[in-house]
Amino acid sequence: xxxxxxxVVAPPKRFVSIDWGELWRYRDLFLVLAWRDxxxxxxxxxxxxxxxxxxxxxxxxxxxxxFNRMAGIKSGxxxxxxxxxxxxQLFWLYFSGTLSDASNSMVQNAQMIQKIYFPRLIVPAxxxxxxxxxxxxxxxxxxxxxxxxxxxxxxxxxxxIPLLLLSSIxxxxxxxxxxxxxxVKYRDVRYxxxxxxxxxxxxTPVIYPITMLNKHHVVKILMLWLNPMSGVITNARAGIIGxxxxxxxxxxxxxxSSFVYLMFGLYYFRNTERFFADIV
Amino acid sequence: MDKPILEIENLGxxxxxxxxxxxxxxxxxxxxxxxxxxxxxxxxxxxEFWALSNVSFPxxxxxxxxxxxxxxxxxSTLLKLLSKITPPTTGRIVRRGRVASLLEVxxxxxxxxxxxxxxxxxxxxxxxxxxxxxxxxxxxxAFSEVEKFLDTPVKRYSSGMYVRLxxxxxxxxxxxxxxxxxVLAVGDVEFQRKCLGxxxxxxxxxxxxLFVSHNMSAVSQLCTRGIFLENGAVACDGTVEEAxxxxxxxxxxxxxxxxxxxxxSKGIATLSRLYLTNKxxxxxxxxxxxxxxxxxxxxxxxKPIDEFQVSFLIxxxxxxxxxxxxxxxxxxxxxxxNSNNVRVSAIFLRNKLYPGRYTVNGIWIADxxxxxxxxxxxxxxxFDVPDTSPYxxxxxxxxxxxxxxxxxxxSSSI
Numbered sequence: 001x002x003x004x005x006x007x008v009v010a011p012p013k014r015f016v017s018i019d020w021g022e023l024w025r026y027r028d029l030f031l032v033l034a035w036r037d038x039x040x041x042x043x044x045x046x047x048x049x050x051x052x053x054x055x056x057x058x059x060x061x062x063x064x065x066x067f068n069r070m071a072g073i074k075s076g077x078x079x080x081x082x083x084x085x086x087x088x089q090l091f092w093l094y095f096s097g098t099l100s101d102a103s104n105s106m107v108q109n110a111q112m113i114q115k116i117y118f119p120r121l122i123v124p125a126x127x128x129x130x131x132x133x134x135x136x137x138x139x140x141x142x143x144x145x146x147x148x149x150x151x152x153x154x155x156x157x158x159x160x161i162p163l164l165l166l167s168s169i170x171x172x173x174x175x176x177x178x179x180x181x182x183x184v185k186y187r188d189v190r191y192x193x194x195x196x197x198x199x200x201x202x203x204t205p206v207i208y209p210i211t212m213l214n215k216h217h218v219v220k221i222l223m224l225w226l227n228p229m230s231g232v233i234t235n236a237r238a239g240i241i242g243x244x245x246x247x248x249x250x251x252x253x254x255x256x257s258s259f260v261y262l263m264f265g266l267y268y269f270r271n272t273e274r275f276f277a278d279i280v
Numbered sequence: 281m282d283k284p285i286l287e288i289e290n291l292g293x294x295x296x297x298x299x300x301x302x303x304x305x306x307x308x309x310x311x312x313x314x315x316x317x318x319x320x321x322x323x324x325x326x327x328e329f330w331a332l333s334n335v336s337f338p339x340x341x342x343x344x345x346x347x348x349x350x351x352x353x354x355x356s357t358l359l360k361l362l363s364k365i366t367p368p369t370t371g372r373i374v375r376r377g378r379v380a381s382l383l384e385v386x387x388x389x390x391x392x393x394x395x396x397x398x399x400x401x402x403x404x405x406x407x408x409x410x411x412x413x414x415x416x417x418x419x420x421x422a423f424s425e426v427e428k429f430l431d432t433p434v435k436r437y438s439s440g441m442y443v444r445l446x447x448x449x450x451x452x453x454x455x456x457x458x459x460x461x462x463v464l465a466v467g468d469v470e471f472q473r474k475c476l477g478x479x480x481x482x483x484x485x486x487x488x489x490l491f492v493s494h495n496m497s498a499v500s501q502l503c504t505r506g507i508f509l510e511n512g513a514v515a516c517d518g519t520v521e522e523a524x525x526x527x528x529x530x531x532x533x534x535x536x537x538x539x540x541x542x543x544x545s546k547g548i549a550t551l552s553r554l555y556l557t558n559k560x561x562x563x564x565x566x567x568x569x570x571x572x573x574x575x576x577x578x579x580x581x582x583k584p585i586d587e588f589q590v591s592f593l594i595x596x597x598x599x600x601x602x603x604x605x606x607x608x609x610x611x612x613x614x615x616x617x618n619s620n621n622v623r624v625s626a627i628f629l630r631n632k633l634y635p636g637r638y639t640v641n642g643i644w645i646a647d648x649x650x651x652x653x654x655x656x657x658x659x660x661x662x663f664d665v666p667d668t669s670p671y672x673x674x675x676x677x678x679x680x681x682x683x684x685x686x687x688x689x690x691s692s693s694i
Binding site: 005006009010012032033036039109111112277 | 367393401406
């Protein structure tokens, strides 16, 4: 009856790569955990899923008033500011939500980590999945706004959406994995994270167009190469609203930098995860 | 013979006491630690602790192995290594079968989710596929006896219902190797019996079971082989009887009597010796139900004191306090200290404790105003109450009750 199956548990090696086969064997757990996070999210709330719409909607109204009406920031390409802002926010909220969920995921599931073995990567990865649901719900408002303002997405815009999502997922997960691993040891992450996220929002072209930085050349280059969300948001606007051409340079910097973040995050996470159960 | 299903070779696990042991660290702590350690280099050496060292044994398919030992002997660490929760420091484990570990019932249960949802969640966490859970769903529900509340969030469950549901899911795992930690110490007696039954089904069905428990009768019922761990090493590997005998014999040494080193004691008073005696005055470590039992405390006073009082605690093996006795309860008086060395005895004319293992500890010595002079933390003596007694005309079951009492029975016609 003994199968040829053989699994050796030994002291950890210096470098650990990703065990894709194992991740595949645990796919059911991944789906169930993702489902759990979605199912639990709006339990015992009166408004339920409406929160996924209300949050970006209210933020949009307030930001439009403050940054557009009062501070006089314009979209730069004659796009009405509310829709300009909303597209940016859509991706930003996905990024920041995933980043914060992923960073806290290990600590939140500490109980489970100490009592059962599973590939730890699954937990932060579910964060990226559940936030997609919010993104989809919030996109409904966008559709409404596009009808109201009379915009139709270009074909190229629809085609690049998967690339934009891919880049957002890679960057949020990459940084999230790194912070999740740090968070296991140092709970400082929990306090620093909201502040960190708020800060990077201002160095991401969410409330202003990246063209505003044309005069500050070095800043713009740094922003494009260091912050993958800059290219994502710029191109999301170009693709979905269609008032500017797709910036393929920005698309490239986004994909490359987010890939680097992901690899770094995975490397760090994989090489520290075995001690999570001991120190979390 | 086939290759062993589990091969454990030179297994060792080291923990660092200090830096990594603390539950909650912040960068600031770490920085100040770093700062102070650079100033006082010599003190920076961290103390190491080997929770397990050089543990080797094979397990063959179909064996049910009971792992026993005192708290801190390395049992839980061994299970954690076997379940891959934490990596070994040395040695290796070869696992030739799917391992399911049950270190806790209800791992990952979410209070907001319903019973039905939690079955799927917990099943997946324990390593069952969705199909497998769907197939066994009805069986799980029937075993758990919570049909009526399947669609109620488990946060509204009573603790008994919660545990039953959690165990029901775990009981339907079908791995080749099952690793179980002390999880049977939950739920009511009826349910515990049912769980034990289920576990022995698993063991007799040809699966391999590794079982850690403090419940000796459960170990001897379930297991054929016993491994006794002591200070992180295998002290005995043989039949379950051999291991249990070795374990209980090993414990005898500090059972019944405890002599404390008083040379380095400071303060006003200290406990120098604690021992248990029977009616004949012999030091013993087990008392039958209804037998006379005397607790003797020898106290050393370093300063003259006229009056004092003593209290102690008798706890069950699960740590539940059963008696908390204080000398002053006897007519409100304190005891007199006529000399520097005093023996205090507390006599229980009839031991009412139910069969099981008990500990006398938490010994507290105070002056007449209740000002504490001494307190023994964690040190004490233990004794057993066997499940048969010459004074009782029937067998008494472990854990069925806490105290044995014979009320005045009467019957009359009405």
